């Protein structure tokens with residue numbers, strides 16, 4: 522039976538990141554996507570120009586509407602903006618006993634805009650990480666969460682240990698921001714698994730983190746173990762970056778449907 526997967530995140534008007542990237546990723550994975558919108562951003566491939574946060578009351582009502590009616594097989598959490606937003610989401614996840622929770626601790630957009638109020642960083646770590654099946658920080662986010670500097674794979678492993686101590690069941694530190702190969706490191710409290718791909722030379726990496734975390738959530742919803750869910754998601758994001766789209770004047774989005782379109786003969790349309 523088709524699984525239902527929820528994203529709790531911000532809207533990206535240009536369609537490359539946030540809710541829009543998440544729903545496309547869910548569709549590409551054959552799961553039924555649902556959304557709780559935490560903020561509306563005016564954004565394109567060149568920057569973020571305005572943000573309207575949704576009130577905690579309306580966020581809570583969106584979660585009530587979904588969880589009171591529909592079985593949710595996995596939840597991906599992206600942009601969460603404010604302290605009260607985070608507290609509301611954490612309380613509702615507990616109330617409804619949500620499972621397979623993927624926390625992407627979105628902090629700053631590629632263009633440098635603070636999508637998470639810096640005053641809420643500690644709240645995110647305290648309230649959401651203990652509920653996470655897996656947390657997926659990029660290197661700057663892992664540096665903020667740990668206070669450690671990360672310049673090498675060994676530094677990534679050390680940071681993963683520190684983040685694990687905050688309560689998530691698994692930590693995936695993404696290596697997109699280091700030079701050379703793009704290696705993501707998974708830590709389950711016992712051992713490290715490295716997921717390595719060659720660095721793809723492209724400027725079009727808008728929404729890579731959103732796409733990866735949504736693919737992990739979709740894979741978990743189908744019952745895959747965490748290591749397999751991450752391995753398949755890493756393959757998916759690598760193909761999506763390889764065939765990323767030159768849309769707009771700045772950092773373009775990834776291609777969510779490359780393999781599907783190829784198999785259907787739709788690529789040249």
Ligand SMILES: Nc1ncnc2c1ncn2[C@@H]1O[C@H](COP(=O)(O)OP(=O)(O)OP(=O)(O)O)[C@@H](O)[C@H]1O
Nearest residue numbers: 659695696697698703719720721728729730731733
């Ligand atoms: N140039 C690249 N070539 C290959 N893989 C990449 C490249 N850039 C990022 N990745 C991969 O994409 C995924 C997302 O990593 P990244 O570090 O870009 O996340 P992020 O900074 O959170 O993204 P976002 O800006 O969407 O928040 C990881 O699996 C990473 O290894």
Ligand SMILES: Cc1ncc(CO)c(N)n1
Nearest residue numbers: 531532533538539600630
């Ligand atoms: C709404 C939204 N969420 C996440 C990201 C990731 O950087 C973004 N650019 N915009």
